[in-house]
Amino acid sequence: MGGHWIGLTFCCWWQLCLAQTLRPRIANARFATNNPTLTTIALEKPFCIFDALMSTGASYEVYLYVMADSAYHSRLPVTDNSSKPLNTTFQQTNGGLSGAYRAATFNVPNCTSPPKLTDAADATKAPTVLTQYLIRVGEDDSCLYDPEFLEACNPPLSQDTAYRFKYILVDRTAGVMKDETVWSHPIKTKKLKQSSTIDTWPGRRSGTMIVITSILSVLTFILVLGFLAALLQAVLTTEEMPTETRYASQITQHAVPRIQEAAEL
Template sequence: MDFHIKVILAIATCALSVGADITTYVPQLTLMPIQGSVTSTTFTLDKPQCIFGSRTNQVWLLVARSNVSVSITNAMLKPPSMYSSFPTQGYYHVPLGTEASYPCSNTADYIRVGDTVYCTDNTYCNAPLPDSGPYRVKFVVMNNNALVSSSLWSGLITLRTGKNPSTIDTWPGRRSGGMIVLTSILSLLMGILTLCLTAAFFVGCKGMSRKKGTKENSIIQADQNTKNYKTHYSSTIRHQPDPPSSPEPKIV
């Protein structure tokens, strides 16, 4: 849903700019759903439409520190300032082509400032911005280094600032009180559960050992009883001698 809203707003901005004059145009950070619209070294502007004529005048983007922008006059806009002068004077110009490069269109587009990592021309370079700013920008139209017209200044543009990994505090003391209490309770319960499982294990082993000993004793006792068993009549019956045989009769 957010994607469609941003696209509609971008198109509406372009539509409202139809017939607008550059002197009333305010540069805006893009509303298009692109990744990295503002980074630690770049920012992205909506590409202006329908504010320039179809002439061959040169369009420049003036990038300035916010505290310097208030003191920049029209006389300071010509000739264009080089990127190498930015550390000392606090502003520089980025070439953006001719006015004919910005026709009216129903398709939203953007300009990424600070996008050229390796500049082949150090004189006028769209190089990465050196710090988080804040900055202000404006579009300037020139003809042979003569100022033709310019837009209004944008609002403050502040870049993202990365945090040094060595300064990130990972100590638990930075956690909330509720998180610490919950962690302590879970740790205590885990310890109690571990003790219960350990005790149950030893009790089970001891019970199995007792059962095994009782079974072995029963087997030994049964074996002894089998060896000592005598029938009940074996002690009372005695061996009887065979009766004497009668003499054979004599024949006379």
């Protein structure tokens, strides 16, 4: 019996350590093809990370915190001294440049039935699968201009900027943090390219563009060649028509005298 409790304790301790070493990750490219963008970054939700620490009778939710990599500190707190999550906003932290802000709140993902990659190919199931699987940071800009908005604000990110992310598990009843992940590795948004820097040299075109251009060139050449052949045939036909008329008229003129000579004889 004592060995059973020791094994259970070790298992819980191992799950706790595992949760502490896991970190938010960028979403799979098969689910989010254009990621990151100029102002958004799609992350995987924390599947099967907090399950071992969730008691049966409690209700939990997940908070997502965001900060710029320039403000990163491994021990930067996201709770106060009583383990209550901080409600810092995007505006208070200057968009994450001076600290972490709470960007989103959502239910703990169901580890027993994670989303299937095959369902993402179905147009009717894709929105549900994406909502279950990922959280897109920077997709909401309405909260910035609503003075009465009191929930977590998830406004657009800055372009060409690296960010870090953290998930924490919160007990809804007590309002305190029960577990957390470590901060993610830096993930950088894309940079807007200037029109003057776009390379238009054909050698830098993709293989598909080269194939399409080649096919169009061949079709154009065949079309021009057919037009020239039709024009040449029309010219030759026009030149041959007078020759045939003269030949027929000569035959008619010589035939009349011969018939008269035969009648006189």
